[in-house]
Amino acid sequence: MTHSFSTPRRHVLRGLTLLALGAGMASASLAQAWPAKPIRLLVPYTAGSPPDMSSRVLATHLAASLQQPVVVENRPGAIGVVALQELLRQPADGYTLYCILTPVTTAPTLLPAQKIDLGKELQPVSQMNRIATVLVVNNDLPATDMKSFVALLRAKPNQLNFASTGNGTPAHLAGELFKSQEKVQAAHVPYASFSQSVPDLLSNRVQFMFMTSSVAVPLVNSGKVRALGIVGPTRLPILPNVATLAEQGMGKIDTSSWDGIVVKAGTPRAIVDRLNTEIVRILDKPEVKARFVEMGMQAVSSTPEELGALIESETVRWAGVIKAANISAD
Template sequence: MKRTTITNRPRGPRLTACLMAAALACGIAGAARADAPYPSKPLRVVVPYTPGGVSDAVTRLVMQKLAERLGQPVVVENRPGANGMIGSDNVAKSAPDGYSLLVVVAAHSINPSLYPKMSFDPVRDLTGVSQIGRIPLLLVSSAQLPPGSVKELVSWGKAHPDKMTFASSGNGSGAHLAGELFSQAVGMRMTHVPYKGVSPALPDLFSGQVAMIFDSVQTMMPQVKAGKLKALAITSPSRWPAAPDVPTMAEAGYPAVTASSWIGLLAPAKTPKVVLDKLSGEMDAVLHQPDIKARLIEYGIDPVGGTPDQFQAFIKDEAVRWAGVVRKGGIKVE
């Protein structure tokens, strides 16, 4: 086998000149790559939830338009599990270069209060890019029960504490936290009844075995229109176009119950500001396209946008607010 031995013997002038020229050429090429405009290759966007859900559908809708504006493909990758933490951990530990991004919902800011031993810090290890939208929650009660307004529900619940129950899609879910916030705001003890998703809860809500639930307009309004549930209030600042007759929680007399969910785009911490600003600006443009706004509203989402700093501040505020609700309610998950 032939072996080549490299020594440090002196080189001739011509060889030295050639090596210097090659090194200079490599340096120029490296500088060109470092200064290449962003993005110069496809982006990866992780959805830490199962395919087919609202967050997945909204991500694919918005990312298709973002890809058109960036001039690069955007590959959506589902990595579900552990209430969004598996996919989030993957992006949190990716290179902070703007090519690995993450779409999350409100659970992102709630998880630190429920899971103290997370493998990453949602606020420290990830940073906001753009808040895609707010998702107001509809407070509905069973049509089999007497209350027809929020105040009537509170009065009825205080008179029948054994019947004052609320459903959710599981311990630690947005519906669980919203119900706990409502309980604390109105000063009434309520029994939480968790289900494995919203669909399994519906029969018990229809029959009146469970009194109420907070969930999305998109999910609950068809049941309201069918006469199976009563829409009592919505958590958005103003009335929702798809439910114009439903008062806001503030109009119903409970302005402290602001429990809207949300969906947004994140990047690994330490991603350069110029990249975050580029992505945020393009996301703003996408979210203000009339066809995208209309589709998001169909999904029950109010488009937001905004700067990376605004979104990151919002995430931090949400984490603090829900930590207080979790602590006061003594909420724990297995």
């Protein structure tokens, strides 16, 4: 059967087509006009922290490629929620970026009253790096590898302490995951920052810590602590003689952390794509890769969809660990 459209219906269809074309042109025009002013990059940790260092490297190169200043703002507090709330107060226009990192994915579980929904509130742009975890111990501890360390923990249940930078932080979660897998007991001692926890590790007030490689590498290379293993799938080029836990028969456990760049949900896709293109290009530069290695991390980019999947999977993964270990944010 042949159908014919009435004149009014043709007008409606033509109008819808023009509307769609106009929206596409407007989005393209917006992307071409953006950025027309400085961009803010919110970092939910203090100056000098690993996410701050990587964000500043990215900001320098991003400013050069976009021909606009990219200003890093440190807004620590509440597992990243202080900075997150600042992002959500801003328009979804691509002028406010947020450095999301592993601890932020624990916020929905640790801070249920905040009703955080990362999937709905954020638009992923690109992963920025991957940071290995290194298990380090005080130099006086009579353990030189993972087998002797686990044997010591089993011989002295709850007599050894491990440090973290607070309840629910990656160092704490890594410790709880390790305790569960190896069926050992150790007391958790939370600190407010690395600057407080490291001196106590060096003085043997606490005996071990699951530390991000960016913090661990200088301490290991200076001989201040001993590295027993990499808590991830591969060795670190900067610590080539330190074997992974799996290589030492501890089973597969990966507590690597990561940073990424997101914007507020609703940001025009053309702007998201432009940001992604620039960030991927920057992270592929040899000098940027080398700088990240110097900081104890690996430059890693992604598509927006890949970062979104990572955020979702990490949120689910750490929620399980938090609930199993009965961890609270207090």
